[in-house]
Amino acid sequence: MIELINLHKSFGKKKVLDGASLTINKGETLTIIGRSGVGKSVMLKHIIRLLEPDSGDVLIDGQNVLAFSRKELMAFRRRFGMLFQGAALFDSMTVDENVGLSLREHTEIPEPEIREIVSKKLRSVGLKDVEHLKPAELSGGMKKRVGLARAIAMNPEYILYDEPTTGLDPIMADAINELIIRMREELNVTSICVTHDMVSAYKISDRIAMIYEGKIIFTGSPDEVKSTDNPIVQQFIQGKAEGPIKAV
């Protein structure tokens, strides 16, 4: 279980998180929704300590992530996979090197076996015969798929998705949604997804949490989100410019 407790985070004078708290249960897929720039990705990065809060705590299975030494943190991070918004593939490496990097660095698995695992992970995200390509030779959708293959290469307990469908056409976005659902079913992972794509949020989530003005203002199932009378949530999910959330 992941617990984010009363997180505060500012960048210069801009307060991004202002007492945000959230609990993610084992095995569930939770999606954090909210407008661009409200701190969704910031919250996600706190889970894996890519960012540290000004105050507040991050607990994973009861352990305080902020108290970890550098060595403990590195060991802890191996339990996670993360799909970045722009996939964040290493430009200088091939697809095979990108996906197999963690395996080559952290395990003693022989090279032929690593190549087999890489091919298997790529096939599981619907790609084949792309091992030799560089990221610059891939389309946006393929990059996301390779990013996902890299995230699941070490069979993580937790997968973090940062805007997995942003910038993709609706068909490719749905293919990514299907992959996220399959990852949960096949690998039984706990998934935390950040998005403002409501089609994706409804499809993949067990629960949805909305962040607004640095706080989590609503948490519920997709059906509860649709039926809530919270005017802020309703304005966001219906995509209206008029309402309590100011468009500009």
Next chain:
Amino acid sequence: MDTTDLNKPIEKFLSLFGQKILRFFKGTGSLALLCKSIILSIPMAVKRRHLVVEQMVFMGVNSLPLVIFTSVFTGAVSAVQAAYQFQGYVPLRYLGTAVGKAVVIELGPVLTALVVAGRVGAAVAAELGTMKVTEQIDALETMALDPVEFLVMPRYLAGLVMLPILTIFSDFVAILGGLAVSVWFVNITSYTFLNGLKAFFELQDLFAGLLKACIFGSIIAIIGCYQGFITEGGAEGVGSSTTKAVVLSSVLILVSDYMIAHLLFG
């Protein structure tokens, strides 16, 4: 009279001044922490030897044509200038001495470092800056890989080792350039030039030049990596980091050059 109006410009000035001071100390502290991380990651150089060799090729081998081109003219101009200044005061048989001393102690290491800072420092800052803004450095962290060990340490070792090697090439080529100009345009024989060079050649001059090169190589790599790591804000941020890396490296090369000269020869 409203005193707050009078105070406003002063308050604004003090606030800006304070921010600059804080930013300076924050930057210096971050740089010191980066240096510490680099030193701690050096034992991993054997495991990462392929990355170290890759950077050595990029920083050293690929910089060689530019360094040779610059050095030929450096030697040539130092011979012309020395011959002009010797007129009527110093016998021309000492032309080789003047060119040799100037090149080995000063011009070879400093000009090589400035050329490499422009070529390599900028490239390092741009590459790491792009990795930072496209979250590739975050991706390394997420995969439990240390970005300093993976990206900075190989570049640091490459700078530390390749700058002295480039400087040796530079010294040799610059002296050849000086010799060529002396023979063709100043009308002294190569025997006279080389005799002058040998007569006052001291090994400690060469070591002083190479010590400088080691320090300049470290500066270029560390500043390039540091500027890359603190890049923010997309393409504009990458451009800004690249410029800062070249300017700061060049300034630090010249400042440290003076300090080393003062310590060794002062």
